Amino acid sequence: MGAAALLAFALWGPVVSDSVHQHGFADQRAWGGIPNLFDVLSNVPFVLAGTWGLVLLHGAPPHRLEATTHALVVLFCGGLLCAAVGSMGYHCQPRDATLIWDRLGMVLPFAGLLGLAASSRVSQRAGCATAVVVLALGLLAVLTWERSGNVLPWAVVQLGGALVVLALAALHPRAKALSIHLGAVIGLYALAKLFEAADHAVFEATYGWVSGHTIKHLLASLAAWPVLSSLRALQVGRAADNLQVTAAVQNGDHSGRGAHRASV
Numbered sequence: 188m189g190a191a192a193l194l195a196f197a198l199w200g201p202v203v204s205d206s207v208h209q210h211g212f213a214d215q216r217a218w219g220g221i222p223n224l225f226d227v228l229s230n231v232p233f234v235l236a237g238t239w240g241l242v243l244l245h246g247a248p249p250h251r252l253e254a255t256t257h258a259l260v261v262l263f264c265g266g267l268l269c270a271a272v273g274s275m276g277y278h279c280q281p282r283d284a285t286l287i288w289d290r291l292g293m294v295l296p297f298a299g300l301l302g303l304a305a306s307s308r309v310s311q312r313a314g315c316a317t318a319v320v321v322l323a324l325g326l327l328a329v330l331t332w333e334r335s336g337n338v339l340p341w342a343v344v345q346l347g348g349a350l351v352v353l354a355l356a357a358l359h360p361r362a363k364a365l366s367i368h369l370g371a372v373i374g375l376y377a378l379a380k381l382f383e384a385a386d387h388a389v390f391e392a393t394y395g396w397v398s399g400h401t402i403k404h405l406l407a408s409l410a411a412w413p414v415l416s417s418l419r420a421l422q423v424g425r426a427a428d429n430l431q432v433t434a435a436v437q438n439g440d441h442s443g444r445g446a447h448r449a450s451v
Contacts, residue, residue, distance in 0.1 A: 210281035213390035214398035232408035237267030243418035266295025294325035
């Protein structure tokens with residue numbers, strides 16, 4: 188019922204345009220030929236998080252990671268890289284023509300994260316279906332905004348996704364699923380949105396040292412940590428398994444050599 192209500196609101200709700208100050212960010216300092224330097228560079232943590240996630244995924248034991256989860260992690264981490272590129276390009280030249288790439292990039296990690304949330308709490312099938320639906324609705328919402336200027340569908344997709352993660356956070360993780368601390372994800376995301384809304388207020392409060400939008404980027408990148416932490420735990424588990432196997436083999440070899448000497 189809730190999903191149907193959100194969909195109906197996105198389709199038949201009032202037309203909502205972006206703020207006239209959409210591109211007027213508080214911190215417009217430039218350096219070395221890079222405009223809006225801090226809003227641009229604060230996307231680097233997304234690049235680091237996405238890259239580290241793919242490295243951790245490569246080192247994760249295959250038998251401990253379900254096939255759908257593996258694909259969703261690739262979508263999430265690869266999406267972080269795309270989102271970083273889109274956001275950097277937008278903040279270098281803030282205007283509608285570049286904002287579309289920023290929003291399209293955001294759809295990818297958003298879909299991957301919601302898919303991982305559903306997969307970890309419900310089933311692999313639910314995770315796959317969720318990711319596909321979010322990808323489709325997210326892309327449609329961004330293209331609708333690009334053609335009509337109506338940002339409501341995009342806002343509904345973000346709100347609906349956050350509510351889904353919040354609801355799934357109340358469920359226990361499935362056995363053998365990638366266990367992700369969804370409460371931490373939603374908390375960091377909510378905090379990031381608050382700082383985004385307080386862009387100018389934060390900039391003034393810190394005497395021009397840092398803006399709310401820059402902090403928003405940093406907090407949003409931290410929301411990837413629960414996924415990376417879960418992948419890291421798989422690597423630690425693999426290392427422990429290897430140690431146990433090595434110890435067992437060494438003990439077996441030692442026993443065999445001892446038996447051989449005894450027989451001689």
